[in-house]
Amino acid sequence: MARVKSGFRKRFNIRYWRWWVAKASIGKVAWLRRRFSFYPAVLTPTEAAGEVLEDRREDLPTLFTPLETAFVTERCWPYDTLARDWAGGASVPVHRLAATIQAAELLGHVSRIALPARHGIVMHDVTFANWNFAKARRLRELPAIASRSHLLARTDNYYHLLFHDLVPLVDYLDRLHPKGMPLTLVLPPSRLASLALGCKLLAQAYPGIDLVDLPADAKRFSQEALWLSFDAGNAEWTVGDAAPVHRLAELFRAHYGVEAGGGRRLFFSRGASKIRRLRNEEALWRLAQAHGFERFEATGSNHAEQVRAFSQADIVIGVHGAGLGNLLFCRPGTRLIEIFPENFTKSTYLWLSKRIGLDYRWLIGSEGDYDQAFTLDEALFEATLNEVLAASPAGQG
Structure with missing residues (x-):
C-alpha cells in the first residue's frame, strides 16, 4: 500500500x-x-x-x-480506516x-x-x-x-x-x-x-x-x-441518514444561488495533484469527451462552481479522493464511476452512495506507486462508460 x-x-x-x-x-x-x-x-x-x-x-x-459486499470485504477492508466489526452481512451494527x-x-x-x-x-x-x-x-x-x-x-x-x-x-x-x-x-x-x-x-x-x-x-x-x-x-x-446530507446541500445551494438540475456529465480531474495521479488521464478524457463529458477540477477558489456542477450532474467519473465529497450536492439517481489504483481501494463513496441514493460503480486500474500514480485500461473504461450510458434513464442518455 x-x-x-x-x-x-x-x-x-x-x-x-x-x-x-x-x-x-x-x-x-x-x-x-x-x-x-x-x-x-x-x-x-x-x-x-x-x-x-x-x-x-x-x-x-x-x-x-x-458483488458490492465482496468488493468491500475483499478489496476495501484492508485500506478502510479502523475497519472492523463487520463480516459482510446485510446489516452493520x-x-x-x-x-x-x-x-x-x-x-x-x-x-x-x-x-x-x-x-x-x-x-x-x-x-x-x-x-x-x-x-x-x-x-x-x-x-x-x-x-x-x-x-x-x-x-x-x-x-x-x-x-x-x-x-x-x-x-x-x-x-x-x-x-x-x-x-x-x-x-x-x-x-x-x-x-x-x-x-x-x-x-x-x-x-x-x-x-x-x-x-x-x-x-x-x-x-x-x-x-x-x-x-x-x-x-x-x-x-447513515440522507436527511442531514440533503439539508446541508440545500444551505450551500441557497447561498450560491444554485438550482439542482440535470444534464451535465462530469469527468472530475485531480489536476496536478501529486497523490493518486491518473497517468493516462488525457487518453481517458478524450474517450469521455466524445460522449459529452466536461472536464472539471476543484480548486480553492471555485467552490460555487463545485456546488453547481455536482448539483447538475447526471454522471460523475472521478478518481478516489476528498474532492468527491462534492457528491453531497448530487441528486438521487446520479451515477458515479469511481476509479482506484489496484492497491488502494476504499468503500467511502460506495457507503455514501447507498445512503443518499446514487448509482455507484467502480473501476480498478494498475498498481499505484508510492504516490499512488497509476493507469486505467482504456478499453475497460470505454466499455464501462458505454454500459452506463446505455442504461441511462429516459431523458438522461
Missing part, C-alpha cells in the same frame, strides 16, 4: 520521543500538565460524558449487493452517540476536548494519545464559553469537513438540539474556506448559534462541550 510508514519509522522519530519525554516529565506533575496543556490519558466519550443526549445502537442495512462534557478545555494546538480534572483527552477508538493528539504547549487562554459549545475538527480534508464535521452537526441540530438554546461553534484553523462558510450558513439557519475562533496557540474553557459520533465499525462510513 502506498504511503504507509513502517513501524520503525513510526516509533523512531522526533515526535515519538518528544511525546515519551513529555509524558515522563510534564505528564507526572499536575501543575505542569495544566501549564503546558498536556493531558496524555485517553478518556472515551462515554467515560467523559456529563449528560448523554443520545446513545443508540442498532443494526443498519448496508444496502450492498452481493452502528452506534450513535451525542453527549455533553462538563468543565472542558478546548485545545487549539490539537483541536481536541480535554478534561483537565482527569488529565485526559477525549477520544474515540484510540487507547494511546500520541503526539498528534496530546502534546505539550503553552497556550494563551481566550474568553470562556458559558453556553453549550461544539469544537469542529481541525482538518484540511474536504470530505471530512463535510461528512465528519458539518453533516453530523446538522443531524444534531435537526433532531436533538433544544430550539433556541444557545450553541457556540468553535472554529479551528483550516485552509478550507468552506468550513467557516458552512458554519456561517448554519448560524443563519438555526437561531441561537454563535461562532468563535480557536487559533492553534490558544485554548478556551467550555462549561458544556458537545460530543457527536457515529460508529459503524469503519471510520470511512459516515452518518
Whole structure:
C-alpha cells in the first residue's frame, strides 16, 4: 500500500520521543500538565460524558449487493480506516452517540476536548494519545464559553469537513438540539474556506448559534462541550441518514444561488495533484469527451462552481479522493464511476452512495506507486462508460 510508514519509522522519530519525554516529565506533575496543556490519558466519550443526549445502537442495512459486499470485504477492508466489526452481512451494527462534557478545555494546538480534572483527552477508538493528539504547549487562554459549545475538527480534508464535521452537526441540530438554546461553534484553523462558510450558513439557519475562533496557540474553557459520533465499525462510513446530507446541500445551494438540475456529465480531474495521479488521464478524457463529458477540477477558489456542477450532474467519473465529497450536492439517481489504483481501494463513496441514493460503480486500474500514480485500461473504461450510458434513464442518455 502506498504511503504507509513502517513501524520503525513510526516509533523512531522526533515526535515519538518528544511525546515519551513529555509524558515522563510534564505528564507526572499536575501543575505542569495544566501549564503546558498536556493531558496524555485517553478518556472515551462515554467515560467523559456529563449528560448523554443520545446513545443508540442498532443494526443498519448496508444496502450492498452481493458483488458490492465482496468488493468491500475483499478489496476495501484492508485500506478502510479502523475497519472492523463487520463480516459482510446485510446489516452493520452502528452506534450513535451525542453527549455533553462538563468543565472542558478546548485545545487549539490539537483541536481536541480535554478534561483537565482527569488529565485526559477525549477520544474515540484510540487507547494511546500520541503526539498528534496530546502534546505539550503553552497556550494563551481566550474568553470562556458559558453556553453549550461544539469544537469542529481541525482538518484540511474536504470530505471530512463535510461528512465528519458539518453533516453530523446538522443531524444534531435537526433532531436533538433544544430550539433556541444557545450553541457556540468553535472554529479551528483550516485552509478550507468552506468550513467557516458552512458554519456561517448554519448560524443563519438555526437561531441561537454563535461562532468563535480557536487559533492553534490558544485554548478556551467550555462549561458544556458537545460530543457527536457515529460508529459503524469503519471510520470511512459516515452518518447513515440522507436527511442531514440533503439539508446541508440545500444551505450551500441557497447561498450560491444554485438550482439542482440535470444534464451535465462530469469527468472530475485531480489536476496536478501529486497523490493518486491518473497517468493516462488525457487518453481517458478524450474517450469521455466524445460522449459529452466536461472536464472539471476543484480548486480553492471555485467552490460555487463545485456546488453547481455536482448539483447538475447526471454522471460523475472521478478518481478516489476528498474532492468527491462534492457528491453531497448530487441528486438521487446520479451515477458515479469511481476509479482506484489496484492497491488502494476504499468503500467511502460506495457507503455514501447507498445512503443518499446514487448509482455507484467502480473501476480498478494498475498498481499505484508510492504516490499512488497509476493507469486505467482504456478499453475497460470505454466499455464501462458505454454500459452506463446505455442504461441511462429516459431523458438522461
